[in-house]
Amino acid sequence: MATNFMEFQAPRLPANIPTRRLRVDRVQWFQTAESFRKSNARFLTLWGADDRDRDGGFRIYAAYLIPNTVMVVEHFIEDSASPSYPGIAGFYPAALRMQRAVADLLGISTDEADTRGWLRHGGWPESLFPLRRDVDGSQQYPVESAPYPFVPVEGDGVHEIAVGPVHAGTIEPGHFRFTVVGEKVLRLEERLGYTHKGVAKLFENSSQQNGHRLAARVSGDSAVAFSWAYCAALESLTQTVCPARAIILRALALEQERLANHLGDLGALGNDAGFAFGLTQFSRLKEELLRANIVAFGARYLMDYVVPGGVAFDMTPDARRLLLDLYDAMEPSVSQMRSIYDEHAGLQDRFREAGRLEQATAEKLGAIGLVARASGIACDLRVDHPWAPYDLLAPKLVVQTGGDVAARVQVRFDEILESLRLCRLFLSEPPKDAIRTSVPVATSGVLGVGLVEGWRGPVMIALETGPSGGIRRCHAHDPSWQNWPLIEYAILGNIVPDFPLINKSFNLSYSGQDG
Amino acid sequence: MWNTLSHMLQTGLLTEPLPAPQQTAPALKTLQKELLQILGRALCIRHVDAGSCNGCELEIQALNNPYYNLEGAGIKFVASPRHADLLLVTGPVSVNMEEALKRTYNAMPDPRFVVAVGDCGACGGVFGTSYASRGGVANIIPVNYIVMGCPPSPAAIISGILRTIRPADIGA
Numbered sequence A: 001m002a003t004n005f006m007e008f009q010a011p012r013l014p015a016n017i018p019t020r021r022l023r024v025d026r027v028q029w030f031q032t033a034e035s036f037r038k039s040n041a042r043f044l045t046l047w048g049a050d051d052r053d054r055d056g057g058f059r060i061y062a063a064y065l066i067p068n069t070v071m072v073v074e075h076f077i078e079d080s081a082s083p084s085y086p087g088i089a090g091f092y093p094a095a096l097r098m099q100r101a102v103a104d105l106l107g108i109s110t111d112e113a114d115t116r117g118w119l120r121h122g123g124w125p126e127s128l129f130p131l132r133r134d135v136d137g138s139q140q141y142p143v144e145s146a147p148y149p150f151v152p153v154e155g156d157g158v159h160e161i162a163v164g165p166v167h168a169g170t171i172e173p174g175h176f177r178f179t180v181v182g183e184k185v186l187r188l189e190e191r192l193g194y195t196h197k198g199v200a201k202l203f204e205n206s207s208q209q210n211g212h213r214l215a216a217r218v219s220g221d222s223a224v225a226f227s228w229a230y231c232a233a234l235e236s237l238t239q240t241v242c243p244a245r246a247i248i249l250r251a252l253a254l255e256q257e258r259l260a261n262h263l264g265d266l267g268a269l270g271n272d273a274g275f276a277f278g279l280t281q282f283s284r285l286k287e288e289l290l291r292a293n294i295v296a297f298g299a300r301y302l303m304d305y306v307v308p309g310g311v312a313f314d315m316t317p318d319a320r321r322l323l324l325d326l327y328d329a330m331e332p333s334v335s336q337m338r339s340i341y342d343e344h345a346g347l348q349d350r351f352r353e354a355g356r357l358e359q360a361t362a363e364k365l366g367a368i369g370l371v372a373r374a375s376g377i378a379c380d381l382r383v384d385h386p387w388a389p390y391d392l393l394a395p396k397l398v399v400q401t402g403g404d405v406a407a408r409v410q411v412r413f414d415e416i417l418e419s420l421r422l423c424r425l426f427l428s429e430p431p432k433d434a435i436r437t438s439v440p441v442a443t444s445g446v447l448g449v450g451l452v453e454g455w456r457g458p459v460m461i462a463l464e465t466g467p468s469g470g471i472r473r474c475h476a477h478d479p480s481w482q483n484w485p486l487i488e489y490a491i492l493g494n495i496v497p498d499f500p501l502i503n504k505s506f507n508l509s510y511s512g513q514d515g
Numbered sequence B: 001m002w003n004t005l006s007h008m009l010q011t012g013l014l015t016e017p018l019p020a021p022q023q024t025a026p027a028l029k030t031l032q033k034e035l036l037q038i039l040g041r042a043l044c045i046r047h048v049d050a051g052s053c054n055g056c057e058l059e060i061q062a063l064n065n066p067y068y069n070l071e072g073a074g075i076k077f078v079a080s081p082r083h084a085d086l087l088l089v090t091g092p093v094s095v096n097m098e099e100a101l102k103r104t105y106n107a108m109p110d111p112r113f114v115v116a117v118g119d120c121g122a123c124g125g126v127f128g129t130s131y132a133s134r135g136g137v138a139n140i141i142p143v144n145y146i147v148m149g150c151p152p153s154p155a156a157i158i159s160g161i162l163r164t165i166r167p168a169d170i171g172a
């Protein structure tokens, strides 16, 4: 691959992990995707931008993870009247929904067969593309009906079950269309986009200094990951070096976020399999962690903790001791719960074989993050593309090969133990310098990237600066984009009543993918 | 089994008395009496995410952890709006959820209460109003009470629920 692409110029982009930009024409856009696929590069994200005001056309970007580097491929689309580019979903199926989202927001189309809208459900006129620069994003429109043709399945004894967008429980909205025979699922089609809040457009009205607040709220359960990714992009653009103490505190907060979510999921998974005791115990552990967060970080959920140049709240020696005590109490409890889960025949009966995602399928469809690691794919930015402070810590890569609910449970258990180890390391001798430094205004018109392995997987921010401390374009990517389509495969051949359990074992973000 | 039992015993009873962060929040006993007077049974809550970032959901889920144990106080979450007395709505109302929120509200029997949860539910929060967001919940359905916070703590959410169902607030 390298020989093919060295002939293109690929200069470095400002980023927290080595990142390069490759400018390509229409044909090369397609060829790069093909070569990356052949060389097993992981597809990260795809986004577009309206640059007609500045350059007279549109841009489409795709980011790939290749060994030691993130490659951002950029294609300039000159035809501003009917902009289009070759779709890459044939190589990377996960790109399809992202391309549909780009079509909804920017009116840039592809040659893919599926031209249905994704984020637009009729809430704004079909001829209006909200992310274009000549569209005032603050205007409201009446909802018009926009029928969504689900792929029909016919046959003897086949029927459909439609679920959502409002679900029976405290979870986010989305629609699931099951095609079943008896109890068995023949096909599942997801329809998402219900929580689309126009985040990308909002970024364009935000200042560089304030964008982290919006980033943190792309998916609230990953607030630290998103706000860190945003700040990493901005700090790279301004060559800001954060104080060592701030870096350690950020990583500590990120691992706390991982712990909180894994604990919550393990409880919910036990509950969905009929073991309410699991929910009681794990929700207790999670609550104790959140209460410690108030003392250590100033809030239960760290929506505004990571700020440009550092963190917003310093840790006292008392808080440090409190956290260490928390870990000492949590670790034996988690280990004990693990053996209870492992030995509980009823639980194991529900977990094993349920929602299996084979490694080959996971590879082909481009699984990422926790879900990929449960299907035998070794990938974790903290290990493969480590940024400070992970570059000095050698985090242990957790991999399970089962691909079923049981494997996704085991990955969570393993990662809790590894996060506890890392947290203790962070707290062993925290540097004593400042928690924040000032971040200057970044030059206008430059692209920077921030990448962080959140608890679900890689979270990415691509930030292009605007004049006078403004933001020209900011793309926030949640790993749920890649992993949502996988559930459509994992559910095949399972029974409908197992769907909540399987869905929970992935626990993907609706808000993160809807934007 | 022995393992499970011993873990239960070690954990003990964690449930705290219902918090009263605001003076007007009634104590548990009065609450249960008031619930009986108003509804003649437990208070049934339905939650709808009208477009949140999912942060508020996490704190609503926490209401049933052993520390808050809301169900123990005679307040339970139900699966259908037809069984619900009170609707907890999170998030700014996204245009894509506007219709579903209205339908959920209309499916509820009278008397019904609506609590908007979080800065987003209050006014749209960081998302405000835009082509994709209608802003606060009150822009779409009538709201009885607003719990501010991003996300609000479980204690604040409980306090908000209690204040909403107090008879004094019903007449208002």
Ligand code: SF4
Pocket (backbone or CB within 6 Å): A217, A220, B051, B052, B053, B054, B055, B056, B090, B091, B092, B117, B118, B119, B120, B121, B125, B126, B149, B150, B151, B152
């Ligand atoms: S109030 Fe905060 S936590 Fe709740 S939905 Fe809005 S941004 Fe998320």
